[in-house]
Amino acid sequence: EVQLLESGGGLVQPGGSLRLSCVASGFTLSSYVMSWVRQAPGKGLEWVSEISGSGGSTRYADSVKGRFTTSRDNSKNTVYLQMNSLRAEDTAVYYCARKFSGGDGWFDPWGQGTLVTVSS
Amino acid sequence: QSVLTQPPSVSGAPGQRVTISCTGSSSNIGTGYHVHWYQHLPGTAPKLLIYGNNNRPSGVPDRFSGSKSGTSASLAITGLQAEDEADYYCQSYDSSLSGFVFGSGTKVTVL
Numbered sequence A: 001e002v003q004l005l006e007s008g009g010g011l012v013q014p015g016g017s018l019r020l021s022c023v024a025s026g027f028t029l030s031s032y033v034m035s036w037v038r039q040a041p042g043k044g045l046e047w048v049s050e051i052s053g054s055g056g057s058t059r060y061a062d063s064v065k066g067r068f069t070t071s072r073d074n075s076k077n078t079v080y081l082q083m084n085s086l087r088a089e090d091t092a093v094y095y096c097a098r099k100f101s102g103g104d105g106w107f108d109p110w111g112q113g114t115l116v117t118v119s120s
Numbered sequence B: 001q002s003v004l005t006q007p008p009s010v011s012g013a014p015g016q017r018v019t020i021s022c023t024g025s026s027s028n029i030g031t032g033y034h035v036h037w038y039q040h041l042p043g044t045a046p047k048l049l050i051y052g053n054n055n056r057p058s059g060v061p062d063r064f065s066g067s068k069s070g071t072s073a074s075l076a077i078t079g080l081q082a083e084d085e086a087d088y089y090c091q092s093y094d095s096s097l098s099g100f101v102f103g104s105g106t107k108v109t110v111l
Helices: none
Strands: A003-007 A010-012 A018-025 A033-039 A045-051 A058-060 A068-073 A078-083 A092-100 A106-110 A114-118 B009-012 B018-023 B036-040 B047-050 B064-069 B072-077 B086-094 B099-102 B106-110
Touching: A003 A092, A003 A106, A018 A033, A018 A092, A018 A114, A033 A068, A033 A078, A033 A106, A045 A068, A045 A078, A045 A092, A045 B099, A058 A068, A078 A092, A106 B036, A106 B047, B009 B018, B018 B086, B018 B106, B047 B064, B072 B086
Parallel strands: A010 A114, B009 B106
Antiparallel strands: A003 A018, A018 A078, A033 A045, A033 A092, A045 A058, A068 A078, A092 A106, A092 A114, B018 B072, B036 B047, B036 B086, B064 B072, B086 B099, B086 B106
16 A cells, blocks of 8 residues: 655744654655645635755756755655644644656645644 | 735535636736645645646546636635645746745645
8 A cells, every 4th residue: 555654743833943753664766756735824815845766956046046955765765754844834743745647746645744833 | 925815725625616716917817827736735835736837747637627708817726625625725836936836725624
């Protein structure tokens, strides 16, 4: 069964850092582009970042560019999201998702998500 | 505010048909980028319902269907069931933002 499991969320102060992990199982991680998507409380879904199968190419939403970094270790079947200079508006449930098809592809499956709360 | 606009809520009685619109612009849906749809229950992982405008993944009932025209897309649910109560999101790609965009989300209520 294809599964994604996020971890690493928690409470962090504004300006702090946190690293999220997403462990994949049931498929060959290196064959897929992976993304992070978040949902702030009471808000809709927002795409955060994408990383190519090899890890050599990444891109980010403008809202996190320069503060967040996504990476992967295919040998550990894990994708990461390093979040620095966190702000209150980064408070959200963060999901990792496998991406299908080309530039305008879709996400399937998604993990259950991990909650990040940025507050003093 | 979301790049793709959806109605905040739609409702219908069991067995009825409801539709959810997703309105974009010339930099996303209107350019020809595909539209995908997800069902999301709070506290759970979002689930892919429709990909590539009108394709259903294996396991998704044929009560769910998608369409696209111009700068808009629609999700239709026929034979509405209590288990369909959830939030629904459309998704596409935006060339101006160089990134993926989601709709504002629509809550479906079964009366």
